[in-house]
Amino acid sequence: MISIKTFLGASVLAFAAAGTAQAAKLTFYCSAQEDWCQLMANSFQDATGIDVAMTRKSSGETFAQIKAESANPKGDVWWGGTGDPHLQAAEEGLTAEYISPMRDQLHPWAISQAESAGNRTIGIYSGALGYGYNSDLLAANNLPEPACWEDLLKPEYKGHVQMANPNSSGTAYTTLATMVQLFGEEGGFDFMKGLHANINQYTKSGSAPIKAAGLGENTIGIVFLHDAVAQAVAGFPIKVVAPCEGTGYEIGSMSIIDGSRNMDEAKQFYDWALSAEAQNLALQVNAFQVPSNKGAETSPKAPDMSQIKLIDYDFKTYGSSDERGRLLKKWDDEVSVLPQ
């Protein structure tokens, strides 16, 4: 009897805890792609001798985790992932204010991202919105090559376009907000309604449409251009399109978690991650975003940002939870219910 009881007892309350913090370590939440995260963690560790414990999750998952942990934060710094969850975290006070001495080396868009969030986050890279298409499937269906947003509304593309659901994906919300800023609120929603007729599926995850296109399961996917480039580089027959009317973009961000147990190390990482040297690490992995440090290099395979017409995306307005909630509800009520 004793053996079973001890077993019960042991599993009853298997308590343990993270005890006292030890010197020189950093818990690093990463929301970029796996190999980039690994490289950042290892390089920082090599450069500083600080022990880095890295966990990779998508930006939405990381946001949910930081929020759930807010009573007793476990992470120190959160690097990568689209800007909206970072802005949301700033809005909810989950991240800490910090003004890095590296700021004078950054592009203005990176700093305006910081300023719109009360210096609780900062831009580390940016990527333009656009779409990619599977050239094999396009040819097989005798479709013309699209070049503009308006092209996607043509009836011949019916059933060939895929985008993520704005309710579940930051990428798709950026698309919605871009259309509203590009064509005005009326025109933007008219565009979304027209697009709705051609959509074959609203995916859950933001990059899923272009992955489906890579596998030949879909023809045109509306995604961030760097995701489309990554597909093409991986060997899939994907052509990347920067729409002629101009387009919006995301700012990949970085934040220090409020209540971090290793604040000094977190700041050290923050400054390091803004340096040209750290941002050049993107060249070693298949990351095709534009770095925020003016001195950092952009991959030659990345879309040439000087050739893309970028709109003046208003992150402060469209990143706020009120405006987001309003637009999403309007999309839900007016667009998603239409017959296809």
Added chain:
Amino acid sequence: MALRRSASAPVAHPVLIFWILVGCVGFLLLPWYGIEDFFEFGWLSDGYPFDTDLAPAAFLLAQGEKPWLAPLILPLLMPLAVLRRPKSDPLHARILIVAGAFGFGWMILQGFAIGIRGWNFDLAASVFGDLEDRQFGMGYGALLCASSFLFVFAQGIAARGAINGDVFVVGSITGIITIVSIFVFFPIAKMLTAAFVTQDGGYSVSVFLAKFLDNRLWGLGCLSGGRCGVAWNSLFLAVLVAFFTTALGLVFALVVTRSGFRYKRVLRALTVLPIITPPFVIGLALILLFGLSGSVTVFVSDALGVQPTRWLYGMPGILIAQTLAFTPIAFLVLIGVVEGVSPSMEEAAQTLRASKWQVFRTVSLPLMRPGLANAFLLGFIESMADFGNPLVLGGNFDVLSTEIFFAIVGAQYDQGKAAVLAMVLLFFTLGAFYAQRFWLGRKSYTTVSGKGDSGVHPHMPRALAVPVMAVAAVWAVFTVVVYGMILYGSVVELWGINNSLTFKHYVTAFAFRIEDSGIRWSGSAWNSFWTTLKIAAIAAPLTAAVGLIAAYLLTRQSFAGKNAFEFGTMLSFAIPGTVIGVSYILAFNVPPIEITGTGIILVVSFIFRNMPVGVRAGIASMSQLDRSLDESSLTLGANSWQTFRRIILPLLRPAILAALVYSFVRAMTAISAVIFLVSAEYDMATSYIIGRVENNDYGLAIAYSTALIFVMLVVVGLMQLAVGRTEIGRRMSQSRTNV
């Protein structure tokens, strides 16, 4: 079970002394608060026992620290007073109950009241004034102390005569209720309260109602050509999946136990394959076969000249993938039951001139009801909670589990909506649970008794055998094709695009070098691989043990609140992993139980997520065992623990195996809960695989999955050897001649 064992002599009880000692060790010797890397024993040379982070409670009090622990001394000492009292003395029971209840209650109270920022409640701060001190999560000292109080309490209850004074049963019930409350009810309750939270942090019912009555949830547009609500989608899908998995599970169980089919082992292995397959892999394989550009689709459209369509995306795709994935669970539950149906009954019917078909329809099938009901329930719940397949194949067919996930991690950041959806899902599960109970009714399904039970199972009637074998064959071929695709996908350069053969994915993942200092595991997958193996190996036996003890209590004992208890054991299984993951962070990231970021939280989440299969399989098998077996054992002087170990356990081998295999495999392949619980130190194989899929490294992801499949096949085989077969004393081999 009406036998009452006489109270033993008034000498000190060894079990009681044991628990008193455990409490003292916890209070006097072990560090009270949690320590990182406890089992590396670095703390012994780090200032123990005086450093306040490492000190046992007694040393803390002696140094004037943490005065709120002082009242615990009283209930620790109180049980000493009963050592010389006979069990029949009412004071004996009363003292134990009071000591245990006070001790355990005080521990919970102080644990929740005082946290890392002093008082946790404003009320306490206003009554007692600000607290300068604070405390972290409880450690092993507190764990032993709390268990001691709990079991002292249980012995008090037993001494008062509950469950005939059976200490083992009362202890098990108390123990299991406590751990289920802590690791199932508490986190889920914490999560579900989010459904009532307004945007500015207050509580309101109207917030809940607005989210609950949403048209997206309950709309019936599909009846008029539009789209139905998410809730209806999920319900409809789950019923279909449960029906198909149960039917197919029964088909396979019949083929394996009641046919002359030769290659039963191969078939058995085939049916188990899908549960040992990591998530997303089946979905990917189906896309490459039946998707818009899938090989089968292309072949058919070329041959018949029809335009390929995206028919796979939506309900058909999810249905195929889930049926493929969950049939093995139904099979595992049903095989034990189908084997357990006593041939005597069937032979009796045959002797009475029933035809084979009549025997099957009126005797065998009704006796399999507990198995069928349990398999259906599991299939229903699995389908409701499944997340990977709808994500990959769902198309525009939304289901609750994915909606919940994206309510939490998506662009809406709406935990309240997730909680409401989780409640709807729970409601369906509860409904299925009661429907199952109602269908089984109060009939007896006992067929294994102590009485002479020999004979062999008759074969299926021919009218049944032909379709059953045909279905099994078709399904087997389908499974082989899907897995052939997976194996093939792991050795080609780029799946679907560049089909030149290569081993590079395996090399990237599993390279190792032999150096002077030993083997260097240089492949990128090793780290998560070893962690996964370790966690799964720890979790599996614990899961099986907790599950089977719970099943024993549910079938063999009656106690107040049994129904609620039974539902509680199903709860963590019914809720999608994402909700469990987030609720575990909410509940266990702060003292008193602070286990996030450790391996413990992974083990605990696996135990409670996978326990229900052990419970279900155990209940299904145990309801076939005649109680007279227990009774004769008890009459012969064995106590209930001995009866459980010597009589029931050996007869439960198929259920034990099912529970062990299932919990091991699920610990290796689970993803949704794990996403939130993995940390840098404890990364799991599945989260690594997902990362690779997101990064377009399909080859690497599939190679890793394939390697995992082979590892699990080996482990499952070893478990089968270790657990052994049940010998129910039937003429086994010699009867084969009359086939």
